[in-house]
Amino acid sequence: MKVVLPPTAEQQLAFLTKLQRLFAEGDFTATYKFALLIALSDLAVEWGADDGSELPLTTRQIAERLVQQYWRHVLPYGTDRIHTMAGVLSQNLGAQAAVLTAIEEFRSTSGSRTLQQARSEAAYGRLLTKVTTVVSAQPLTYLQNFGGTTDPFLYDRPQRGIVVLKPCVAYCFRRFHPLVQQLARNHWVGHIKANRRNHGILGEAGGLEDFLFGISRQSLALIGAGLHKLDGPKCFYCGQGLQEADVDHFVPFALYPRDLAHNFVLAHPQCNRSKSDSLAGKGHLERWLERLATKSAQLGEIGMEAGVAADNKTALRVAAWGYMNAHAAQGKAWIKASAYELIDSGYLTHLAAG
Known part of the structure; x- marks a missing residue:
């Protein structure tokens, strides 16, 4: 079997340099490209490997991630906010983004309350087909155009419906995932704020980033009740x-900002604040893995009710990625207030067994 080596430091720097140029020199008339970068980096974490291998994906996989990202965006923003008028935010400098229009049409006739419930409807397949067509024709075609030329440094499209992340790209997306996410989200927020059609909706209110990327209060309440x-x-x-509880991301949201039902736990507010953005210690990890093995179906039901993605295997792969990166960086895990321990190879052994 051919051994595929991870990218060198120089190759990783070249990736970051081109990514920076993409944001600085790319043509962003809609928010699609930001959503696509978030989707590709998430899929690299969930399906990629820590070597330099290629990662084949389908355009339908990518389209489903965009549906997840835009699902809440068809709801009015500005309701109950001071100095605003309620309205759906424009995500395109021209007509409203076609992905939002397709989701809005689907939701207007759907009997499902959440995206997870909607996935069982026959019409959801037709929605995915529409979004796949848009994704294939627009952001996948134009994302790698910047600086007046095309530089296919991220992926190739060898055949219809297939996207292949090039050698070393999946590794770099995994290695620099928090940075890619932060850049894409910051530019997404900036794009919406700069669109004049959104000024009356946004007003002086804050909370735009939470509306675009956070979990709804209703979903959070349902998750809390289900976990209780x-x-x-x-x-x-x-x-x-x-007596009071926070719904905490076991693998911190700051590390991997995607809501997964199997990643939620209930915690004291003080424990949650103390753990903050740290990975949890070995004892906590062992209990989390046992819980994943014994209560996966129940956690999936909680996710279905709350409209949050539920997949124990994905949660496990994300945890393995997070702890592996922390181990490589000689990071420490949180045990309790002011108590940490080195993330050693024993953590990875537990995750491999899980």
Whole structure:
């Protein structure tokens, strides 16, 4: 078997340099390209490997991620916010983005309350087909155009419906995932704020980033109630009883900003604040892995009810990626307030067994 080596430091720097040029010199008339970069980096984390191998993806896989990203965006922004008028934010400098129009049409006739429920409808397949056509014709075709030329440094399209991340690209997306996400989201927010058609909707209100990328309060409340029923009224980390609880991302949202039902736990507010953006210690990880193995179906049901993606295998791959990167960087994991330990190879052994 041919051994595929990870990219050198020089190759990684070249990737970052071109990515920076893409943001600086690319033509962004809509928010599609930002959504596409987020989707590609997420898929690299969830399906890629820490070597220099290519990563084949389907345009339908990518389209489904865009549906997930834009699902809430068809709802009015500005409701109950001071100095604003309610309205759907424009995500294109011309007519409203076709992906939003397709989602809005689907939601107007759908009997499902959440995206997870909608996926079981026959019409959802037709929605995905529409979005796949848009993604293939627009952002996938033009993303790699910048500086007046085309530089296919991210992917090739060898045949209809297939996108292949080039050698070393999946590794770089995995290695620099938080940076790619931050750049794409910051530019996305800036694009919407700069669009004059959104000025009356936005007004002086804050919270745009949370509206675009966060989880709704209703979904969070449903997840909290479901976890309380599933795990009981106790903190996942310290094991003590709960009078008030936070819904915490076990793998921190700052590290991997995508909501997965199997990644949520209930925690004391003080434990949640203390853990903050750290990965959890080995004892916590062992309990989380056991919970993943024994309560996967119930967690999936909570995700379905709350409209949050539910996939225990994806949650496990994301955790393995996070701890592997932290191990390589000699990072430390949170045990309790002011107590940390080095993330050693034992963490990776537990994850491999999980």
